[in-house]
Amino acid sequence: MATDKSNPNFDQVDWDDIASNSGRELSTNAIGTLISTGVLVAILLYDYFIVPANSATFEAVGWGYDVIPLDYMFAFTLILFGFYAVLPLYQNPRMTRYYWKEFRKNRPAVVSLIWLIAIFLLGVLGPLFISPTESELFRKYQPPIWMTIDQNYVIECVGTLAGGACAGTWQHPLGTTQGGKDILTMIIYGMQISMKVGFISTLIAVVIGTAFGTVSAYAGGMVDEVLMRYVDIQQSIPTLILYLLIIYIFGGGLWLLILLLGIFSWEGMARYVRSKALSVTEEEYMKATKISGASSYRIIRHHVIPNSASSIITDITLLIPAFLLAEAQLSFLGLGDSSVPSWGQLISAGRSDLSFAPWIVLAPGLVLFLTILAFNFLGDALLDALNPEAETESE
């Protein structure tokens, strides 16, 4: 009992001092999120109350980009992503180096990551600076640079006309549609749509999924039973048919689609988080945390969610491609939001000209395929890097 002597006795502990240091002060991440969100809200208010209805948001500084409501939601998602996914990697350089070492072993995944980062940057920044492509009927069906098209199909050939065939030019590297729109520009705009669909829907799914999972595991008993049975029911709903039904009733806007995708895809995540929460509660350190008086919120926030992060992240890499695919499928069926230039819209628009102008379908389709493929490789590598136990299990 010699060590007790150096410590203050129990009745001499200054509890106020400890209470004020109990981690209530905000972390850098929370402060950053709050400040950025504040800026965002300020822009939103400025846009709504000061900028006249028909002019672009940043006209005062001479920038012609008009911010639409979906952009605010997207920006908010990006803020959360930045402060709670990217910044922690910087804050824990040792773990980041370890993950990177593990991740680097999987070469297809590294290539996939580069591709996805390129799509992300182009999608977020491209539309801010590249003006949307205008319809120019005289320039319809221009081929991509390495292809030619019979001159009967084009009205005006931008490139060189040789032997009755029109060749592609650098002016339209991937050709044009039947409306004369530049396909490359449309694909870059489509990237932003895909990123919005992917990010916002995922945010919705992660929030609902983790909330359901943790509440279910923590409340236990009847609440757990009811919530998990609800998850069962939702899993039995054929989602594509449900989307058809809802879009048939309410009309297909991009907002509705993003909401639907987010709301009907969190079942897997809720199950993961619940089982993780249940297994974490059994651990010794958890009992210690509980005995020392941690609140449920603290336990969930600091122990359950970080512990289930690896399965949440792996699940996200499966969810995002599913969202992109669903959006493309609905657009292809003509049930998507026809006012946004998504990849699916472009594929669906080019279908009738497939026999002589296949690039209209091929270009966006290949980009979609490569993006989905990249997410799959990424998920595979992340599973190995974040969760070494899973690897030993499968071998």
Add this chain to the structure above:
Amino acid sequence: MGLEWYITRRVAWAVIVTFIIVTLTWALLTAAPNPQVSQAATQAALQGGDPAEARERARELRGLDAPLHERYIDYVTGVYTLEWGWSESRNQPVTEALLESLYYTAQYSVPWTILTILLGPLVGIYSAANQYSWKDHVATGFAFFGYAIPNFFFGIILLLVFGVYLDVVPIVYNTDVAVFSLENAIQLVLPVFVLVTGSIGGTMRVSRNESAEYINADFVKTATAKGVSPLRIYARHILRPTMVPLSTTIVAQLLYLFVGSSLLVEVVFGIPGLGQTTFQAVIAQDTSLVLGSTLFFTFIATVGNLLQDVVYTVLDPRISFDER
């Protein structure tokens, strides 16, 4: 308290789930404005009549003026007695329209299902047997390709290459040919191929990872030591334990594609099956048919989920039912 009790409870739960989904669908359609009623009103307004009166008449005609609980009871009895109403766009009872479409859907679904069940585990085990060799990498690459390429896009490309450029398959689906004829086989090759590549990827991955676990297991070493032929080892000692988790994956994959992508594949290839019918009904705003096909897919999904759970428990003799 054994298997029978578990299955009974599981089936009862499936019935409850369908009932809840049926109710939700009804609520959704009741809460939404009926397009046919508003159409009648618009028409009356265009012809100089009273839109409000026309609206009332249209509602009366469709029994929409009855109190909610009466309509609900009518609806539920209709659903369970298979009286699913009249399809206005196809001019026939909804059940008849669905059966007719099912006939075409079955023609490509049956070969697709059989091929997936046969090929998926085979390729996976082959891949595991040659782990980390070029054969494994080719098979894995193929799995990822099939898994990642959007089915409808793949269908369009194949149709372009084989239908337009090479001209070996017809571009337009012909409903007049006999089911067991060469023409029908040729026109169904592409849709079946597209769907098989879609469903085989996940199946293959799971069977590869699962069987890789057993290849170095003690009981396989024992079998090899006592001189069992390699073929028999793979068929009897590795395939059997692999099938337990794999069966769940196969059912899940088939189900996922059946209620999802097969609709797109039908639209791309012009097959007048269930998916196409659903889609046309949505376009034509044919409420009864939309509702009918939604119900049909819901039943399929519920039965599929049921099958998934039951197959898993039946195949694995180690599972104890008392705890479930």
